Amino acid sequence: MASFTVGGQHYRGLEAGPPDAFNHSFSIIIECDTQAEIDRLWAALGESGTIEQCGWLKDRWGLSWQILPKQLGELMNDPDPARAQRITEAMLQMVKLDIAALEAAASR
Template identity: 75%
Template structure:
């Protein structure tokens, strides 16, 4: 059994998925096709579907006109090892979109992302509740995550 996330784009699906694949190492656009027949979403040629991989996750996408806008109930989490990776992805994915608290951003297509340091998970699972509290308080004040700031909070 395989599980694949599926994204519905109103328009510009191909550009979006090619951009995503160019930003996440190890990613590929596996296939794109235009449906040659009438669909409930439109006439022949108006609907595209695609398969792609971001890192180690499989996705499918459809471009079929308006339906439901992306929202926070689905987001893509990217764990980064370095501040440079966070900074690069934050800039690229956030361009034309909007940034939010706690490492969240919405890209120009409306898709929500969480750009997080892998180190945050380690700090949040520390057995010292005082350390976790300090890290949590620091995290809640951040928009883009700052690994050095999280480490400083952990040290107290």
């Protein structure tokens, strides 16, 4: 795992498994403050790439990205297990993550 900042944006990289061509064992995680930022990055990185579930996509070169809202970890680690479960279930139904839908799941 590596953390770094580029242009004021914090990134975390996770590499696991044997050296290989790009696959899910190496991905770049981008945590976004707003839905507009998620939408912009999703459109740019997903162009000519492959869209996947739960905020994952592969860019045109096959590099895996996770485009996540910053508050996702806090929402999923809610001390109320039923609330955390609702948030997790909502996220698992998504392709591009939707902050409003995750927050709605939290407040049900």
